[in-house]
Amino acid sequence: MPGGNEPRSYYVGMDVGTGSVRAALVDQRGTLLAFADQPINQWEPQFNHHEQSSEDIWAACCVVSKKVVQGVNLHQIRGLGFDATCSLVVLDKQFRPLPVNPEGDSRRNIIMWLDHRAVSQVHRINETKHSVLQYVGGVMSVEMQAPKLLWLKENLRETCWDKAGHFFDLPDFLSWKATGVTARSLCSLVCKWTYSAEKGWDDSFWKMVGLEDLVTDNYSKIGVIGADVKGHGLACEGQPVTSRLAVICGTSSCHMGISKNPIFVPGVWGPYFSAMVPGFWLNEGGQSVTGKLIDHMVQGHAAFPELQAKATARGQSVYAYLNSHLDLIKKAQPVGFLTVDLHVWPDFHGNRSPLADLTLKGMVTGLKLSQDLDDLAILYLATVQAIAFGTRLIIEAMESAGHSISTLFLCGGLSKNPLFVQMHADITGLPVVLSQEVESVLVGAAVLGACASGDFASVQEAMAKMSKVGKVVFPRHEDKRYYDKKYQVFLKLVEHQKEYAAIMKGD
Template sequence: MQHYFLGIDNGGTVAKAALFDETGAEIAIASETVPFSAPKPGFAERDMLELWQANCRIIREVLQKSRIPSKLIAGVACTGHGKGLYLWGKNERPAYPGIVSTDTRAWEYPLRWEKDGTAQTVYAKTFQKILACQPVSLVAWLKDHASEVIERTKWVFEAKDYVRFMLTGEAYAEITDYSGSGLLNIRDRSFDSALLEAYGLGDLYDKLPPLVHSTDLCGKISASAAQATGLVEGTPVAGGMFDIDACAVASGVIDEQYFCVVAGTWSINEYLSRRPVTDGNIMMNSLFCMPEYYLIEESSPTSAGNYEWFINFFLDKEKNEAAEAGLSIFEFAERMARHIAPEDCDLVFLPFLFGSNYNPEARACFAGFSARHTRAHMIRAVLEGIVFSHKTHIDKLLATRTPPLAVRLTGGAARSREWVQMFADVIGLPVETVLASEPGALGCAMSAAVASGTYRDLREAAAHMVKLGSRFEPDSAKAGMYLKKYKLYKDIADSLDHSWKGFSPQTPSTELPS
């Protein structure tokens, strides 16, 4: 009998559910935007119960679209955005609105901990730089500004762990997500009261759920969740995983031979290693969903979300022309960019709309405008700027190890052959695409396939469920030209460093792409 697996992916603004069969074929998908609010500068919050209701609706929609009987779904698993914070109260309701990973309210805490030595103390256990959007910073902010929220909190969740809790009624902390929280002792793979005390958060220890792994069985669909979603009561639910792990697994990155690059709202650049990188030059080490590996990560919110924003704000006329030509606006825009040779585009775009990998106060901008520049030049500059930002991260990763056999690319950029070729040319490495429209959902569905007993482990699941697309070799004739443009990009970003303090703090946009 054919078995099916449901993957549920809750990103920063969009909730998605996708059903896969044992070969990784996508049977049906549903999605819904879950907007967030910015009640104050730097805040990015969402209603946790609205998020749960949205998940119920998309699960029902997937079941309806697929026409697969719910009883044939052998397992369910969740993934979602990392960082952020979802607090469940002692009264069995949310203790506070959910906080998504673009929230910057706690920006002072990493600076404070760096200055007073806390960051250096905890690094020996966490192996990562502290970020304002991590749970550790957000909890510290709440303790100082709304202590009653912490007092009434029963469980500290990440996004996907909250959704799994609503599906099963059982509270767990899946280790890949919590290893990116700042709250977990990565060295010892455990929660650590001494680590929490170092932040001044010792009273948080009892609010952290029991730790589990990605492929562990973490409960079953409850009666109430079955009624709300249409799933069968008793269906196994796996631990699931952090979305960057899910994308890696769905890309077949299950050993140290490849890099995984995700070009979405966030620029995610990562590889697997049996040892953490602890020289302080890498942003984050976390625990991978295959316990023998660490996930070595460089990331920032500087990727394809900038391109979606540009198209939405500047290409209204082109949207109409694209519709008349029977093309998507992205296809139409990339045709425009194709008419501008890379050596003829001297316009530079810094993709810092939602944050930066240079300076937390930096903003997006175009540099080098002249009267000859057109929208086509601007499109090419946006595409190039996003790739240059990825290269900034990838160069840091390459400084820690030998080059990979190839880069496996997912996200919006992977849908454009021209853009994928640009990645290969700029990075100087072969780039392979992945045949998965929703790699996050596929990756966590693979953990459900293991937890349900269909596959022995994630390696076996990957052998059956991962499908690769095209391979793009770097064009050596363009290497010198792109290197010169990349240097100009970095020079402009560096030269503006002193200027950003003149701008007011960024407020997260409620129109942020997913």
């Protein structure tokens, strides 16, 4: 490592989210020195079809990387790390974009992670009850890659499937663009493509679901594995690393927990061996479009224009304004008690975990005739609480299967919202740890770049030197009884929704 008077080493972390590309320049101590972001295009040609352009995303990556390295000696930039959504990128044999749409628009060559076009395909895949499904929570999600691949084969055979040379998970596409190497990451293939770090690909699965053409040439179209990063044990302030649940909360929320031995959790993805921390098994729970749901509820409310005007006048984001407005109207009671008779079930885009039911819908009970700013603030609060109750449901499923979770580690855009963080602490009853660097996802990507540079012996060493705990938010245990009652209502909501569906289907 550079010492004394030697020049500093820098690393670039790049985070390709659903709506934008963000980049940061980070030094060897994990200090974020420069930041840039750039929006990326999305297309929704029909309901539940969501597409992007790999060329547009790569252009945005180039824009932000040039911005963050301005004024820096490029020889001091030692590594680059990417993280990205698990969207599917399709290229032909010459690495040119292929259309993933009936219109034949080859610019739109990405099926986004949140795309739900492959509903019938995922049902058929799950009906096979193939043994690989044990490792994705018992049933495969429509957001994974196999159903999307099958949809392309069945719907765009001539314009896309027959011409395809390469199917990439988006982060692997980005590393190929940066290096020219087509090797895939173990994390992507294990988590979204059914690869096993212990056994490799299972030919019988691909043949059984009708994608036998991918088996040829040793799966060259979907994945030659790159070098695995070998690591050591993780130190963890007196608590085993297996007691931590990382919650990455942005457009959606992902819940990442690890164990020494495989734990099978119904409705929770995994166990995936060595997919996140070498030598440990990963379980990944998730809630689809949580950040987008909050936006949807707030922006669709009649009082939103008034909220926007007031927030702008005060120079605040709409959410900072809503948080302060809730403090004004709560009077003597804790802010969470404002939703005593307003309850939300948050699965407006189906349930990823632990119910694994993409047919579920959103529910709100307790609406009034008024639609003023107070009503908007309380609906926003109820939505944030509903997302936290969803996290509690995932934790309970993981713990009943054998996990033991004592701490939440939150990162991502929503972790910057103090109300979102406090509600997660209060509703789960667990302390929430926040990184010292609020852009911890970008620092995490830079940590991987630092490890790739060879400046650190392992990911763990790079993490220890470059990431630090910022603060811990503790639950208000005196409010536990209130949230336990709201959680009972939360569980009743989905129970009732299933009953309503059964009534409507009945004779």
